[in-house]
Amino acid sequence: MEKKYNSEEEFLKDYDSSRFEKLSMTADILIFSISDEATNNYRKLSKKHFSVLLVKRDDYPFKDKWCLPGGFVQIDEDLEDAPKRILAKETNIHNIYLEQLYTFGAVNRDPRMRIVSTSYMALIDKNRLNDKLHKNASWFNISITEDNNIVDICLENGIEEIKFKIKKTLKELTTDRYKFEVLENDKLAFDHPLVILAGIERLKNKIEYTDIVFNMMPEYFTLGELQQVYEIILGKKLLDPAFRRIIADKVEKTDKMKTGGGHRPSVLFKYKKH
Amino acid sequence: MEKKYNSEEEFLKDYDSSRFEKLSMTADILIFSISDEATNNYRKLSKKHFSVLLVKRDDYPFKDKWCLPGGFVQIDEDLEDAPKRILAKETNIHNIYLEQLYTFGAVNRDPRMRIVSTSYMALIDKNRLNDKLHKNASWFNISITEDNNIVDICLENGIEEIKFKIKKTLKELTTDRYKFEVLENDKLAFDHPLVILAGIERLKNKIEYTDIVFNMMPEYFTLGELQQVYEIILGKKLLDPAFRRIIADKVEKTDKMKTGGGHRPSVLFKYKKH
DNA sequence: CTAATAGTGTCTATTAGACAGTATGTT
DNA sequence: AACATACTGTCTAATAGACACTATTAG
Numbered sequence: 001m002e003k004k005y006n007s008e009e010e011f012l013k014d015y016d017s018s019r020f021e022k023l024s025m026t027a028d029i030l031i032f033s034i035s036d037e038a039t040n041n042y043r044k045l046s047k048k049h050f051s052v053l054l055v056k057r058d059d060y061p062f063k064d065k066w067c068l069p070g071g072f073v074q075i076d077e078d079l080e081d082a083p084k085r086i087l088a089k090e091t092n093i094h095n096i097y098l099e100q101l102y103t104f105g106a107v108n109r110d111p112r113m114r115i116v117s118t119s120y121m122a123l124i125d126k127n128r129l130n131d132k133l134h135k136n137a138s139w140f141n142i143s144i145t146e147d148n149n150i151v152d153i154c155l156e157n158g159i160e161e162i163k164f165k166i167k168k169t170l171k172e173l174t175t176d177r178y179k180f181e182v183l184e185n186d187k188l189a190f191d192h193p194l195v196i197l198a199g200i201e202r203l204k205n206k207i208e209y210t211d212i213v214f215n216m217m218p219e220y221f222t223l224g225e226l227q228q229v230y231e232i233i234l235g236k237k238l239l240d241p242a243f244r245r246i247i248a249d250k251v252e253k254t255d256k257m258k259t260g261g262g263h264r265p266s267v268l269f270k271y272k273k274h
Numbered sequence: 275m276e277k278k279y280n281s282e283e284e285f286l287k288d289y290d291s292s293r294f295e296k297l298s299m300t301a302d303i304l305i306f307s308i309s310d311e312a313t314n315n316y317r318k319l320s321k322k323h324f325s326v327l328l329v330k331r332d333d334y335p336f337k338d339k340w341c342l343p344g345g346f347v348q349i350d351e352d353l354e355d356a357p358k359r360i361l362a363k364e365t366n367i368h369n370i371y372l373e374q375l376y377t378f379g380a381v382n383r384d385p386r387m388r389i390v391s392t393s394y395m396a397l398i399d400k401n402r403l404n405d406k407l408h409k410n411a412s413w414f415n416i417s418i419t420e421d422n423n424i425v426d427i428c429l430e431n432g433i434e435e436i437k438f439k440i441k442k443t444l445k446e447l448t449t450d451r452y453k454f455e456v457l458e459n460d461k462l463a464f465d466h467p468l469v470i471l472a473g474i475e476r477l478k479n480k481i482e483y484t485d486i487v488f489n490m491m492p493e494y495f496t497l498g499e500l501q502q503v504y505e506i507i508l509g510k511k512l513l514d515p516a517f518r519r520i521i522a523d524k525v526e527k528t529d530k531m532k533t534g535g536g537h538r539p540s541v542l543f544k545y546k547k548h
Numbered sequence: 549c550t551a552a553t554a555g556t557g558t559c560t561a562t563t564a565g566a567c568a569g570t571a572t573g574t575t
Numbered sequence: 576a577a578c579a580t581a582c583t584g585t586c587t588a589a590t591a592g593a594c595a596c597t598a599t600t601a602g
Contacts, residue, residue: 496553497555514555515556537551
């Protein structure tokens, strides 16, 4: 029989916080951005890639594998402050777009002990980064194909290639939710393949009904560049007039132009808030 | 200087899991359903309500306040199994729609100690529940109004009324994300006002592009009933022909009819998977 | 007959998709 | 001149919104 208390204070004074075995939490961050690939044809636009920042692990566990930037949530730190702290360490930018993605908590997801991880998605404009990357960090371009509910993801940074496959199976009857299962993965630590996929899907989805893309754009951009970004994230070509109609009220014409491309110059636009 | 290890096994054997102070986790579940309100006019359809299951707290902390069903995540239990276990205890239904909502982790959200809580949203058809509710549990009808970024929510179960207000403030520059702040709240424990709002918003959003509503519908229903459910969740009237066009390929006509309403009988439909 | 809901036809307005055409810089 | 991209006009198809009308039952 439990003891009876007369007030909240009395109860709290007596509370045994070790009644349940405690666990650790980490925060992992998917930092997404857009990369430019130089072209050898002076006329052509530089090809854009959608990329994610990974860190090579120096230490155990998963030594020499790649993982998302992350770290332990401190006992006196709000959950959402952990990714902010890590982001500040990893980049030198302030005011970064950050949103909570999903909390992963399989019992054996970490070999050290029970660790639950809340993942976050951050979107940045790489150009603001002025090369202050952490020494083990590297941008990987993402390519993704899906066939018959098997998702193939390939990440490459010019030196190394990371490939993995994830199987999606319909979980419940009346839902759009899937169960995700990692089929092949040599080079990524933890359950990070799942986190990466979750982030890509969230972004793909949100780009259609929010303005989050602009977090990855420089201050001034051409509509062609913006369209390219939409195209690589959505994974499909868009028709120019339709695209321009849709984003017309999200952008603002400036009096600047982008010239020097071996073709007609393009007007530079700015993001315009609602 | 850290010790150097030669293998993952060696490292793990030596790993000190108490390097960071650990914390506890709970899972809270928003169980949503649709309630019928009896009418005194034999002709009229019974009014439908959108409702949430709350539990009155018998013990400290927050003794005598209402809260969401929830409990501690066990050390040897997958995160997503915790809400399933709690749901099984609270209801007698299997195969319930369950989706992870958000993880709340403010340092002082629980007066006992550091507790991070992952919230889940469950959708059920109350009719399958055959009255096996937990003794302290009760269904509350939800009404919600928003004015000038202040959300007013009122929950009532026929006996008691729970009112609270939440202020939404735009957080970041280029996003749709808000910061939520509870302004008034006497009767709900913890940060559960925030959890409830997060759930309502998620559902409101998802009802438009998924089939989740059908998790709250009985096997056979009329299109009028289905439309009523859409209307209370979206908080607006819909036009019949438009509604029927939209859900046409999600439902299947049966040869059953619903009669006895003092008006033209209605064909009963079933959910049809894509 | 009447109140109340069920269910459909159709017109219009808006939005999305497609294609063709014109414009203009660099080498 | 020619290449590559920028940008626009317009036709058509599909979708959403609105309204009016018919149908059918219990009391």
